[in-house]
Amino acid sequence: MKMRRVAVVGAGMTKFVRRALETADELSWQATRMALDSCGLTLDDIDAVASGTAPDAFDGVHMNSEYLCPGSGGWNKPFIRCYVGGGTGVMAVIHGWYHVASGLFDTCLVVCEEKMSSCQPHPQGAFLTIFDHTLERPLGPNLLWIFAMEMNAYMQRYGLSHRDIALVTVKNRQNAKDHPCALLGEDITVDDVLNSEVMAWPVRRLDVSPISDGAVAIVLAAEKVAHRITDKPVWIEGVGWSLETAYWTNRDLSYPQQVEEAARMAYQMAGITEPRKQIHIVEPYDPFDYKELHHLEGLLLADKGKAPEMTALGITRRDGDLPVCPSGGLLGVGNPIAAAGLMKVAELFWQLRGEAGARQVPGNPKRGLAQAWGDLMQVGTVVILGVA
Amino acid sequence: MTERVAIVGAGWYGFQSITPEVSYKEMMYEAAVRAYHDAGIDPRRDVDSFVTVAEDFNEGTSIFDEYTPDQMGGILRPNETIPGEGLHGLITAYMQIKTGLIRVAVVEAHSKVSNILHPAHILAYAMDPIYNRPLGLHPYFIAGLEMQRYLFETGTTLEQCAQVVVKNRQNALLNPLAAYPAELSLADVLDAEPVAEPLTRLMVAPPADGCVVLVLAAEEVARSLTDTPIWIQGVGWANGSYSLENRDWVELDYVRQAAELAYRTAGIRYPRGSIDFAEIDDAFAYKELQHLEALSLCRPGEAGPLTVEGATSLEGDLPVNPSGGSLGCGHLLDASGLARALEVVRQLRGEAGAHQLPDVEVGLAMGWRGVPTTSAAVVILARED
Numbered sequence: 001m002k003m004r005r006v007a008v009v010g011a012g013m014t015k016f017v018r019r020a021l022e023t024a025d026e027l028s029w030q031a032t033r034m035a036l037d038s039c040g041l042t043l044d045d046i047d048a049v050a051s052g053t054a055p056d057a058f059d060g061v062h063m064n065s066e067y068l069c070p071g072s073g074g075w076n077k078p079f080i081r082c083y084v085g086g087g088t089g090v091m092a093v094i095h096g097w098y099h100v101a102s103g104l105f106d107t108c109l110v111v112c113e114e115k116m117s118s119c120q121p122h123p124q125g126a127f128l129t130i131f132d133h134t135l136e137r138p139l140g141p142n143l144l145w146i147f148a149m150e151m152n153a154y155m156q157r158y159g160l161s162h163r164d165i166a167l168v169t170v171k172n173r174q175n176a177k178d179h180p181c182a183l184l185g186e187d188i189t190v191d192d193v194l195n196s197e198v199m200a201w202p203v204r205r206l207d208v209s210p211i212s213d214g215a216v217a218i219v220l221a222a223e224k225v226a227h228r229i230t231d232k233p234v235w236i237e238g239v240g241w242s243l244e245t246a247y248w249t250n251r252d253l254s255y256p257q258q259v260e261e262a263a264r265m266a267y268q269m270a271g272i273t274e275p276r277k278q279i280h281i282v283e284p285y286d287p288f289d290y291k292e293l294h295h296l297e298g299l300l301l302a303d304k305g306k307a308p309e310m311t312a313l314g315i316t317r318r319d320g321d322l323p324v325c326p327s328g329g330l331l332g333v334g335n336p337i338a339a340a341g342l343m344k345v346a347e348l349f350w351q352l353r354g355e356a357g358a359r360q361v362p363g364n365p366k367r368g369l370a371q372a373w374g375d376l377m378q379v380g381t382v383v384i385l386g387v388a
Numbered sequence: 389m390t391e392r393v394a395i396v397g398a399g400w401y402g403f404q405s406i407t408p409e410v411s412y413k414e415m416m417y418e419a420a421v422r423a424y425h426d427a428g429i430d431p432r433r434d435v436d437s438f439v440t441v442a443e444d445f446n447e448g449t450s451i452f453d454e455y456t457p458d459q460m461g462g463i464l465r466p467n468e469t470i471p472g473e474g475l476h477g478l479i480t481a482y483m484q485i486k487t488g489l490i491r492v493a494v495v496e497a498h499s500k501v502s503n504i505l506h507p508a509h510i511l512a513y514a515m516d517p518i519y520n521r522p523l524g525l526h527p528y529f530i531a532g533l534e535m536q537r538y539l540f541e542t543g544t545t546l547e548q549c550a551q552v553v554v555k556n557r558q559n560a561l562l563n564p565l566a567a568y569p570a571e572l573s574l575a576d577v578l579d580a581e582p583v584a585e586p587l588t589r590l591m592v593a594p595p596a597d598g599c600v601v602l603v604l605a606a607e608e609v610a611r612s613l614t615d616t617p618i619w620i621q622g623v624g625w626a627n628g629s630y631s632l633e634n635r636d637w638v639e640l641d642y643v644r645q646a647a648e649l650a651y652r653t654a655g656i657r658y659p660r661g662s663i664d665f666a667e668i669d670d671a672f673a674y675k676e677l678q679h680l681e682a683l684s685l686c687r688p689g690e691a692g693p694l695t696v697e698g699a700t701s702l703e704g705d706l707p708v709n710p711s712g713g714s715l716g717c718g719h720l721l722d723a724s725g726l727a728r729a730l731e732v733v734r735q736l737r738g739e740a741g742a743h744q745l746p747d748v749e750v751g752l753a754m755g756w757r758g759v760p761t762t763s764a765a766v767v768i769l770a771r772e773d
Contacts (some may be wrong), residue, residue, distance in 0.1 A: 018448050055444055057446045062446075062514040063514045066757070067630060080472050083470065102486035104486070129450040244464055247458075363702075
């Protein structure tokens with residue numbers, strides 16, 4: 001059966017900042033407004049709204065999507081929020097995709113927001129409640145601990161040094177210098193990363209993306225409508241998502257199998273048989289520097305344990321053979337969780353249309369992949385965008 | 389994208405006021421196994437997508453979707469969580485199948501409300517954090533205000549609202565799934581202690597634990613699995629104003645829009661002539677009446693008199709909540725709408741037992757996310773093609 005084609009036709013994002021003065025709802029509206037303006041539409045042209053935001057504990061609002069609904073343009077419209085932890089930002093695009101691909105709607109707005117600064121004294125406190133209430137929570141764990149275990153497993157398995165991994169932070173923060181919405185665009189060195197304070201060994205402060213506030217929105221349209229809205233629609237060619245067991249302690253943490261499952265699903269839908277040749281830009285999820293490497297391997301874009309080498313050779317630079325996180329990623333632009341995932345899809349939209357300005361990847365890229373990840377190192381979400 | 393979608397399996401656990409014998413995971417497992425057995429499928433082999441419905445604060449766990457795949461049989465497969473009404477989850481699974489990418493999808497929603505010490509305390513966190521929460525009011529005051537306005541605008545009486553409670557809890561006597569069957573009199577309901585004027589304690593659906601799992605399949609698969617697929621003919625959902633200050637307190641525009649979308653997708657022009665029975669949200673007794681009117685199943689102000697005349701009883705012209713609704717079955721938080729859909733499926737299959745309605749072809753299920761939201765969803769199910 002032939003699937004209905006769906007295109008991204010507009011995108012908007014707020015600055016990613018440490019502490020936004022706007023409410024979560026206002027941030028959503030700013031992004032929504034920019035996305036609509038970017039393609040010359042108004043809310044009257046929007047049939048449905050797909051929303052994404054990560055734990056309610058950040059905003060401290062129960063049924064948070066109801067609170068975010070007016071700002072997301074969902075007033076008097078079909079409105080559903082989807083949710084898979086850190087994978088939400090890319091899942092929301094999949095969520096919007098099936099609103100249109102199902103044939104129910106011709107246009108759908110996808111809005112993701114995160115306001116982490118409301119969570120006092122620190123958002124890590126909210127993460128305490130993501131752990132199993134009987135087995136894990138009594139230990140008082142946080143995300144840095146478990147990611148430190150994963151990073152260590154990855155380093156041990158392939159004999160990697162921290163120096164190999166720190167290059168990712170250096171690259172992404174440098175890329176972010178060209179992003180007008182970025183929180184941490186700057187030139188740093190590998191030694192800066194290695195000398196920053198230890199958070200949970202081996203993770204150091206500069207291995208980690210910052211907590212941030214921000215919102216991103218994109219507009220999706222069915223084929224015939226998309227052509228009326230823009231001359232440069234960017235097509236959603238493949239989607240995939242996969243969730244691993246909650247029992248992360250029983251898993252091999254050196255490889256993100258769930259990301260591979262999601263990628264294979266998306267490649268199959270997009271008819272991609274040789275991803276390393278057919279994908280021109282990658283925006284993998286990089287909340288920690290080692291995660292970019294981990295995910296390149298899970299996406300089958302690097303051999304297992306070889307992504308650090310690709311990085312060292314400069315292949316993943318913006319002007320390299322396979323540009324990775326040309327936006328600056330979460331490490332450079334910031335990490336308002338759900339919004340950060342959607343930012344990656346927005347970046348592909350701008351790159352594939354040749355509208356990324358100083359960040360533009362050379363060589364007229366035709367196809368890009370965005371990926372997010374999260375929960376208890378458990379979920380993989382993948383979207384492939386392309387221009388004909 | 390043109391293929392039709394059917395419900396081919398149904399499973400549940402409960403509904404009970406407390407469930408000390410199972411954890412939420414065990415409850416989900418029990419309901420899922422029942423649904424898979426009913427559909428004749430193996431989740432590890434046959435299911436392409438798992439959709440669960442949950443809210444973090446109700447679960448007491450942030451990023452709750454982490455704890456869904458194991459007991460559903462969904463490990464390393466597409467899973468997502470919808471923090472919405474159970475019917476939003478059903479609609480999500482329906483949309484996924486309509487794309488052609490997914491052939492079989494499962495939707496799950498549950499309530500383990502007995503784990504929550506003070507549900508109203510949690511609900512208070514759903515109030516606008518700047519304008520409303522500082523008032524420190526019990527969230528049911530919104531229902532009291534809305535009920536007062538509804539009675540004033542439509543001329544509906546307290547007795548008519550109380551009749552909804554009497555009917556639904558009586559219907560529940562015939563439904564083994566129901567947690568709160570009772571033989572009540574109008575006086576019992578009217579004289580119960582006030583909760584938020586004019587709501588009395590018995591006009592509020594009491595909370596219950598339970599889980600519902602439904603299996604959905606694309607037409608070709610559905611026909612290979614069962615002789616009695618229940619077709620999803622129409623779906624609709626909408627949100628109104630979140631703000632208490634600028635919502636329309638009389639017109640439930642969001643229910644009306646959700647219903648219009650559902651009728652349009654189902655190709656229904658005259659709802660009252662096409663719908664044989666309805667399972668609709670009755671979190672508060674007056675809501676059943678208000679929702680009937682917003683669903684265009686009767687005119688504004690008519691629902692109360694129709695209820696007193698018996699038109700919405702099991703023997704009536706338009707049976708409403710034959711299961712007992714949330715008043716009789718217990719309110720299952722966001723699983724309530726899926727429990728309504730479960731009853732519609734069982735009625736259309738002719739498996740409802742003692743409260744089976746004769747000759748029903750088309751049924752409507754409607755869910756509302758409760759105070760303080762303006763979020764509703766409608767699904768229209770049918771037995772025949």
